[in-house]
Amino acid sequence: MSLQPADKKHLAVLTAVVVVAVAIVAVATTLLVRGTPESDPQVSVATGRSLERVEPTFWCDLDMTQCHPRALSIEEIAALPVTQFPVPAGGSLSLSVPSEIATAPWMLVAAYATPEGVQPVTWIHRSGTTYTQVLESTPDRVLLGVEIKPFSTVLEDAPDGLESGQGDILFRGHYAISTAPDGFTVGNETELPAVRG
Template sequence: MVAVSSGEKKALAIILVVAVVFVAVVGGLVFALTSGHDDPDEPYLQVTSGSHFARVRPSVWCDVKLEKCDPPAGTQARRPAAFPVQPGDTLMLSVSADIASGPWFLVTQYATPRGVQEPGIAVKLSKTTYTEVLRSTADRTLVSVEVQVPSAVAVGDQTNVRGYLSLDTTPYDRKK
């Protein structure tokens, strides 16, 4: 039998405590990042403006072939997430890696003194853009944002959208 000195016991005890603390911290971090998000494989947006932050789940999300959808095809989509952005503020929007891994579309709409502008559509190429910064001013107020992800299903020369994630960014004082 090998005798263990008191110094070796102390070193082993310290190593054991450090390992337990490490596992607890990593486990807590993983839990914090995944709690409140039902499906870790579901795509999402992370949005922030000022001191406000939200994680937005899809209004509609289907598999690539449009065979399985959530909510199911023929039922009503989830309402756009309310995330007011005041004039003068900036919205920072980040898409999850599974959205950015393929092409996606950013659709924005602004209210101006002349009325609501036609939606602006920007095409984002695969693995090139994860984060967008959208500014809202008194003369050009951001009122809605939508991220659309194309499917593998095409009708003629049009590709269908497999899902979208929507935000209502209308400022509080503009909502009636």
């Protein structure tokens, strides 16, 4: 079957229209994606059938040059609202961090209510080693809350450099989640020294 000259002309016009439409869609998609601000990395927490994604109180790039809303002091962080995600005693909290956090070192701090007092437990995870961690909550060791603190590459107050052991590495972000069971009250509020997990 051969095409008539008029059919060839219509086919050429139709092909040109399709090519232009595809080009317009590609350009529009590129502009939309480029114009959309990147969202801050979210941490996923789960217990039983409940799942929630938690936004950071602040987030910065590794060099702390771009922060939003901005890097906050410890006092400012303490004044911010905390995400409420109750975990029943006898249950567990599963938390997962995205690659934006796990590809660099990060710290997890959990607070437990024990008969002796409130016990902070700290884990420091090396780059690329841990993406998910499960924390148990038992009747004699109730999980009260967790903080996730990703490290930056910025060292503060170390005039003699990193090897000197001086100064502090700044945290590039902060996540705070209250996991105390609904209606739970801490029996002994004595603050115990932190231990390594």
